[in-house]
Amino acid sequence: MATVETGIANGVSFALTDEQKELRALAREFAEKEIRPHAAEHDERQTHPAEIVAKAHELGLMNLHLPESLGGPELSAFDGMLVGEELNWGCSGIGTSIGANGLAAGLAPLLSEPILGCFGLSAPGAGSDVSGIQTTAVLEGDAYRVNGSKMFITNAGQASWIVCFASTDRSKGHRGLTALVIPMDAEGVTIEKHLDKMGQRATDTSAVAFQDVVVAAANRLGGEGDGFKIAMQTLDFTRPGTAIGAVGVAQAAYELAVDYAKERVQFGMPIAMNQGVSFLVADMAAEIEAARLLTWQAAWMIDQGYGRKATKYSSFAKRYAADTAMKVTTDAVQVFGGYGYIKEYPVEKLMRDAKLFQIYEGTSQIQRLVIAKEIFLG
Numbered sequence: 001m002a003t004v005e006t007g008i009a010n011g012v013s014f015a016l017t018d019e020q021k022e023l024r025a026l027a028r029e030f031a032e033k034e035i036r037p038h039a040a041e042h043d044e045r046q047t048h049p050a051e052i053v054a055k056a057h058e059l060g061l062m063n064l065h066l067p068e069s070l071g072g073p074e075l076s077a078f079d080g081m082l083v084g085e086e087l088n089w090g091c092s093g094i095g096t097s098i099g100a101n102g103l104a105a106g107l108a109p110l111l112s113e114p115i116l117g118c119f120g121l122s123a124p125g126a127g128s129d130v131s132g133i134q135t136t137a138v139l140e141g142d143a144y145r146v147n148g149s150k151m152f153i154t155n156a157g158q159a160s161w162i163v164c165f166a167s168t169d170r171s172k173g174h175r176g177l178t179a180l181v182i183p184m185d186a187e188g189v190t191i192e193k194h195l196d197k198m199g200q201r202a203t204d205t206s207a208v209a210f211q212d213v214v215v216a217a218a219n220r221l222g223g224e225g226d227g228f229k230i231a232m233q234t235l236d237f238t239r240p241g242t243a244i245g246a247v248g249v250a251q252a253a254y255e256l257a258v259d260y261a262k263e264r265v266q267f268g269m270p271i272a273m274n275q276g277v278s279f280l281v282a283d284m285a286a287e288i289e290a291a292r293l294l295t296w297q298a299a300w301m302i303d304q305g306y307g308r309k310a311t312k313y314s315s316f317a318k319r320y321a322a323d324t325a326m327k328v329t330t331d332a333v334q335v336f337g338g339y340g341y342i343k344e345y346p347v348e349k350l351m352r353d354a355k356l357f358q359i360y361e362g363t364s365q366i367q368r369l370v371i372a373k374e375i376f377l378g
């Protein structure tokens, strides 16, 4: 008879193959040995973890999405979830630095060197409202002239290029947005500021300015006006990856809370003996599992080619996993009590890191908006 462990019952399986278990174990080992020991230092100093990114690249834990036609591993989105959870369990700042290439275009140079691309969607005045992007790209002969600025761009300060979403026709709103691949060393591109963040401090997040940047029309992704849909399709693909990062952070907080609740003695017994504590932990365990399964489902749907039908499920995963990570890490701080609130113990960092999952790649409120639109208009 089929079991959860052995595999398929009624066409549903939660079982991982041996290869998937090995991949997950490899990522966990990497997170344990290469990420965790350096996480606090990068958090404290807000430094880019270049050496760790390079090691992840060498080990094949980066750019998992790149197609075989470019020489990439072309792993499934599902397999990407297994790696992403573990890297983010190690440190979500470092995990995001390694994983954010999934947002940038899949270009071959990513394979030969541990280089980074970045996704230039958000702007100072256009975060949730993508159609409000003010950056302009004007076609002059066979090149565009780009002017404007971008805000909150992950890895921008370390990236070799940016996929910049700019308006080629302001009168058309979202239908006037166009995606351009711009080298970060192009004349007129400047990093205006490395932003000083509350959490995920090992990931560079920067403000970028474009002043009369000339970029060849050949660097356009898709056609003029395709930018909005390219951005949405990218986010449909990457939101499960963000969701699983949140699961990794929640799992880390949960494991620490369980160990601490068993060790910490108050009133003559481990605090785990109190329902006030054990029920918090029980809820953590159930909600993390639910978040993981929602995320696995969304990734599986992407792999099965559900396309637009996966949009709602990507947002289910992102919304639920981000909110779960916030709740679980907040409760983990509670389990640790006063020790949870000081930097000597690791859970306060997890709580700061978790907050960003409710904001980037579409806030929890935007995920609800997407879900509601899919329900009522889809």
Ligand code: CAA
Pocket: 100, 103, 119, 121, 122, 127, 128, 129, 130, 131, 152, 153, 154, 174, 175, 228, 229, 232, 233, 235, 236, 308, 311, 359, 360, 361, 362, 363, 366, 369, 370, 373
């Ligand atoms: N796939 C393909 N097409 C889509 C789509 C999708 N998932 N979602 C919408 N569209 C299409 C619609 O069908 C519609 O098409 P038509 O032009 O043919 O009518 C068009 O796009 C416009 O759709 P909406 O009317 O729904 O657009 P909207 O202006 O109301 O905005 C939104 C929708 C969901 C709010 C969107 O703006 C959005 O996702 N906002 C959040 C942006 C976001 O997530 N930003 C995060 C920045 S990236 C980041 O954080 C990365 C990082 O660095 C870590």
